[in-house]
Amino acid sequence: MTKTDNIMYLIVVGAGRIGSRVIELATQDGHEVVVIEKNTDLAELTGSKYDCLIINDDASKMDVLEEAGITKADALITTTNDDSTNLMMMMLGRRYGVPRLLSSVREPDHISLFDELDIDFVESPHRLNGEYLYRTVQRPGIKDFMRLDGGAEIVEIELSEESSLIGLTILEALESEKIADDLIIVAVYRDGELIIPRGNTTFEAGDTVTVLSKEGIGKDIIQTFKTR
Template identity: 30%
Template sequence: MRVIVVGCGRVGSELAVRLTAEGHDVRVVDRDPKARRRLPAGFGGRFLSGSGYSRTVLQDAGIEHADALVAVTSGDNTNIVSARTAKETYRVPLVLARIYDPRRADIYRELGIPTIASVRWTVHQLHQMLLHRHLTPELDFGNGETLLMRSTLPGYLDGRRLSELEVDGEIRIVEVTRGGRSFLPTPSTPARPGDLVTFAVAATALGRLRGFLDKELGT
């Protein structure tokens, strides 16, 4: 996966290092050339100096072929412009952004850009969202400890009780959309092909939820 990380501060650098260690193609963009020092000497990705919303810089970073862009600079304005440019101009499939002022959360939400607010959870949740991108984050609560996620159920679950996907204290189904109509499931509601399910899930349980939904593929 090719990921462009805009912002090489503590969060951006740590996320970039983690992703490159896992074999992903990572391009880091920061306005300050000295920010490169936050990356280890053996960093396997690329570092580019320049504005995170400059089309020239983003094109040099390979945004036209990027799978994801993460905007984690120290400024909300820069993050939102970078995120919007990636999403609206280059149609990057997955765009995530960090936000400092919670009053601006609605702006990102209206644009369909998931946001992360807490310093403590930022790296963990960005990393999880990148790896679990078939789960669509709708909303987060508190400091991001709980997320609202949506996913279309795989065919192998047809006929199984939806309650089998729930785990006390970790995963709870809160809504199902079937045939364009939304309803609240009961413990005995069976899964049907094409069900779009909304999960309330602990951030630390994203891997477990992915395991349920990827079981058919053996991943």
């Protein structure tokens, strides 16, 4: 498969409940996926179900990561049941310069350890599933999301300093068509405070904006909130 701007090279460590959902979605979308799974039975099952490369080995071994193509990976996603293994994988991913690092965390008390590594997205399995991890890889900048019936989505996006929305009111953003009419600003969190959005509410850098889109959140919407 030839790599294009739309095709990602993903390494998924762990093919359990969360990992298998990531693998399913990523292979359906045509991405290049390498799965590292230590359990032989699970590795064989995954290989029989999905169009991906399976490495039945311990992902913490440097030669295994290199065999998986860590140096060209767009993202490393680790979903094992062991936080120490996940943490090690994130450390190795940082060492190899992988652009996107994502991990599940079994114990909420361990999240601070991952935060110290400046991992892009770390969430407790109590709040996420494989789809959350996969969508996070696809759409950097989204802090949280919920899929609704009919394809609608609610997402939280942090407004960057480079966003073209900075300094505009919600009404001005609508009138200038910087945000679409069918996009609803549900809430704005600023400095830990909840702001109920009105037409005269002004966007500021660092705001966490909760957005509802009936058609789902595409890259164009994310770019509006992230860059000019």
